[in-house]
Amino acid sequence: MRATLAIMIIAAAAVLAVFLLRSTSPPSTSYSTARSAWALPALSGHGTVRLADFRGKPLVLDFYASWCTACQTELPEFLSVDKQLGGRVQFAAVDSEENGDGVGFARRYGITVWPLARDVGGSQSSGLRDALESTPGMPITAFYDSNGRVLRVRLGALSGDALAAQITQLYGVSAT
Incomplete structure (x- = not known):
């Protein structure tokens, strides 16, 4: 009798655990912060920015906060280098550890053409920024x-010069 009661309690606990896990799971849109296969919500609130979207050209990914x-x-200098490269290297930015207006901040510094994303879990040390660099601090490139x-x-x-040097060294592309 005791064994049957124990089995019933364990089974009930398992069913309850499955129910609770399902009810707290994230929405159907899934985001990933794996350093080589990430997908983050677009900062605009519409859509997703994925690493796969940039295949075919090198990518400079800048992490910032207002x-x-x-x-x-840094952001205006990155924009200047981007313009000098004439599309030979792609740029995107990720709003990380943000408490303010990430879109407004980017726009204020002239970033109007880059894809902008929000780092999922950035302030909890579980986002893409932390998957790439575990040392605290900003910005990250x-x-x-x-x-x-x-x-x-x-x-x-x-600096813009340091960024251009990194791009030349890594991609063999020079800013004009």
């Missing part, structure tokens, strides 16, 4: 090759 003073200096492989991750602000 409270980051180094990001305020990740360099991907045309096949979506991470070539290098840099912590800290890069």
Whole structure:
């Protein structure tokens, strides 16, 4: 009798656990923060920005936050290098650890043509930013090759000249 009661209690607990896990699962849109196969929500609130969207050309992925003073200096310089490259390298930005207006911040610094994404779990140390670089700090720049492989991750602000040098070294492409 005791064994039957114990089995019934265990079975009831298992059913309850499955129910609770299903009811707390994320919505049907799934996001991934794997460093080589990420998919993040678009900062606009509509759609998803995926690493796969950039296959075929190298990608510079910049992580920023509106409270980051180094990001305020870096973003306009990145935009200038992007314009000099004339589309030979793709750029995208990820709003990470954000408490403010990430879209407004990017727009204020002239970023109107890059895909913008929101890092899922960025402030909980479980997002793409932390998958790429575990040392705290901002900004972070990740360099991907045309096949979506991470070539290098840099912590800290890069000047336009330093960014152009990294791009030349990694991709063999020079800013004009």
